[in-house]
Amino acid sequence: MKKKLDELTDEVLNELEASGYSKLTRDNFRYFWNGMIRYFESQNIYEFNTKIAMEYLEIRSSKTDLRKHSKNFIKRAIFILDHYNNYGEIPLRCYTPITKSNNPQYIEILNDYGKHLAEGEYSSRTIEGYLKNVVGFIQFLEENEYLCIDEWSAEIMFKYIETLSEFKKATIKHKTGSLRLFLRYLYLENIIKEDLSQYIGTIRGTYHQKLPSFWTKNEVNQLLAAIDQNNPNEKRDYAMILLVARLGLRSSDVKKLKFENLHWKENQIVIIQSKTGEPLTLPLLRDVGWAIIDYVQNARxxxxxxxxxxxxxxxxxxxxxxxxxxxxxxxxMIRAKLPISAKKRNGMHSLRHSLATTLMEENIALSNISDILGHTSVDSTSIYLNVDINRLRDCALDVNKLGVKQDGKL
Structure with a gap:
């Protein structure tokens, strides 16, 4: 049974306080929600409904000249209620379609689509990316006064695609892919009569892989030595960085690591990778294990x-x-006095690259490195061949042995 609106707002306010929101922010939310509750009651509605909440916002906006900042804050208040009502948690970041559109029909469709994605096996980052791209399409519709979904046509799709010409090829691929998925959903749900996704072309082409950024062994050791292992926060950071630097775990898998994944008797870490959904088993190295134990016992x-x-x-x-x-x-890095360059990526993933490069230098087979990194294909690992200078040198042709003539012919 769904909560009544006043019960929902009270519960959310308690959660906001527990989450560290300031009293001023909570009071501002409470002030808006109290007015919204009175409006709902005047309509004999006692449970939260996003569409009715947005109606109340529009009525309030028509009576008072709200600044853009104030209006966005109120939309955020509505989104927090909607998110908590559906998922039972306060969103850590308040990106949402309802802050980007003023069309009630489009808002409802976007919210339903967001819930549909959440029911699938998409990560929150993937869902946010899809919604962000779809919102860009919705903004195009509103700017061009295509305000009813029944007006959508192939011609409108082509016009929207024309607006993407200034973007890079990879960006166009992401935007059109998100739109194709959205339109297909609308058709399968009988929200639109024609499958407009067929008019959204597929972007194909060869993409030039960038060489991965990596650290030398000395740089990794300098970084680790700069972490204060007497500081609770830094005990956590040290253990997390070790998991990436020593085992090559993705940062997403480190953040999702649970106690059930640590098989102490077997000295193994066993996970399902968040990116690929594939299982991965890695050795629980001694220094990594002790760093985790130190954090859990003394800082967590x-x-x-x-x-x-x-x-x-x-x-x-x-x-x-x-x-x-x-x-x-x-x-x-700053503490260790390591150089920070805008041309070089220095995040957690670069430590993963560094492990792969080190293993390559130690003549570990590419297939074994692929298994350690959890790649689904050796092709994903082969890029590290490009940074193994010694192996590239071995592949170089000896021009003298080829018998090159003065005219350049063999």
């Missing part, structure tokens, strides 16, 4: 949460998927 917040690594400020929850830990690495 004493809360009931199955994730190994937690935030150290309320709420004591697992780390956000959107936190790529770049600033964490950068902090220790």
């Amino acid at each position: 917040p004493k809360v009931d949460n199955q994730h190994v690594f937690l935030r150290h400020l309320p709420p004591y929850a697992e780390l956000s998927e959107r936190n790529h830990l770049y600033k964490t690495i950068e902090k220790y």
Whole structure:
């Protein structure tokens, strides 16, 4: 049974307080929600409904000249209620379609589509990416006054695609892919009568792979030595960085690591990779294991949460998927006096690249490196051949032995 609106807002306010929101922010939310509750009651509606909430916002906007900042804050208040009502949690970041559109029909469709994606096996980052691209399409429709979904046609799709010409090829591929998925959903749900996804072409082509950024062994050791292992926060960071630098785990898998994944008797870490969905088993190296034990026993917040690594400020929850830990690495780079270059990526993933490069230099077979990194294909691993200078040198042709003539012919 769904909660009544006043019960929902009270519960959300308590969660906001526990999450560290300021009293001023909570009071501003409470002020808006109280007015919204009165409007719902005047319509004999007692449960939360996004469409009715947006109607109330429009009525309030028509009576008062709200500034853009105030209007966005109110839309955010509506989104928090909607998200909590559906998922039982306060969103760590308030990106949502309803802050980008003023069309009630489009808002409802976008929210339903967001829920549809959430029911699938997409990560929150993937869902956010899809919604962001679809919102760009919706903004195009509103700017060109295509305000009813029944007006959508192949011609409108072509006009929208023309507006993408200024973007890079990879960006166009992401935007059109997101739109194709969205249009297909609308057709299968009988929201549109024609499958307009057929008019969204597929972007194909060869993409030039960038050489991966990597660290030398000495640089990795300097970085680790710069971490203060007497500091609770840094005990956590040290263990996380070791998992990437020594075992090559993706940062997303480190953040999702649970106690059940640590098989101490077998000295193994066993996970299902968040990116590929494939199982991965890695050795629990001695220094990595002791770093995890030190963190759990001496620094980890004493809360009931199955994730190994937690935030150290309320709420004591697992780390956000959107936190790529770049600033964490950068902090220790500065402390270790390691160079920071705009041309070189210095995030957690670069440590993963470094492990692959080191293994390559030690003549570990490419297939074994692929298994360690959890790649589904050796092709994904082969890019590290490009940074193995010694092996490239071995592949170089000896021009003298080829018998090249003065005219350049063999």
